[in-house]
């Protein structure tokens with residue numbers, strides 16, 4: 419007899435991670451290229467001596483630290499095994515099979531997967547012709563079944579970010595019983611002062627009794643801890659409590675908790691790295707535009723090349739130059755900003771691609 423598995427899983431696409439190819443430069447996963455700070459490695463090594471013990475199930479010290487840094491109460495913070503896990507918990511906490519999760523598309527690849535796994539209905543709202551979130555279309559797509567709206571800003575993979583007026587208009591148009599999650603995985607790379615800090619926007623809403631705005635952040639990108647898996651949600655207390663209820667016990671491991679704390683100690687140094695990446699982003703984008711590429715404005719640590727049908731050929735060309743980019747075949751390529759040398763290698767590949 420064949421084991422009975424949920425039939426709908428047959429149509430579930432797997433998450434496609436960026437490729438690691440020995441000897442090649444990996445610009446495929448929006449990681450920071452520089453390795454962890456020595457102080458962080460030391461904290462992890464010390465904590466490794468105690469890994470016979472379970473981690474702190476409530477990540478109490480990390481939650482307290484984040485709450486203090488963000489100026490919110492401790493019951494307004496929930497940490498998770500990467501913010502992608504918190505995306506799944508948010509859907510689990512708000513949706514059953516009858517309910518809808520609304521998100522822009524193309525956007526973070528995990529949204530469709532986690533929505534499908536939970537069994538919620540996906541509503542994908544196409545981006546504008548400029549590769550940005552289409553605020554009007556997102557507002558128009560809200561129905562009485564909508565329970566959760568993901569607002570990815572800066573948007574992965576296009577890099578575009580919502581400016582204050584647009585973000586506030588979107589949030590204010592969503593009914594206040596529908597959770598709006600501002601996914602700010604790339605917040606630390608934002609340079610445009612018109613792009614607001616989601617936590618500040620959320621706090622202003624909470625002060626007016628609108629508990630439905632929440633913000634996701636991660637230690638994987640700017641803080642360089644992608645391999646350890648730790649992210650956090652900042653939300654009104656009832657939303658954070660619901661998200662905590664659906665967690666997998668001990669999901670945030672002991673090394674991740676310690677590494678996150680020691681990365682907060684070294685925050686200034688890590689954020690200075692981000693400033694360097696932002697400068698490189700400007701240089702790379704300008705060089706691509708000068709070479710005739712269409713590159714949307716980006717506030718993240720990557721650029722988007724909307725190459726359409728030429729994406730697969732571009733991907734092959736970059737691989738031949740030993741540069742791994744992230745290709746969404748038929749749509750475009752996302753290229754992470756690395757070190758200046760890595761970026762030069764990518765630019766050499768891009769500039770020699772027949773156009």
Ligand SMILES: *Cc1c(COP(=O)(O)O)cnc(C)c1O
Pocket residue numbers: 448499500501502503526570573574601603635636637638639644647648649
């Ligand atoms: C990378 C990313 C995340 C989450 O990363 P984690 O490593 O799971 O914390 C969340 N949202 C977006 C848009 C991302 O690009």
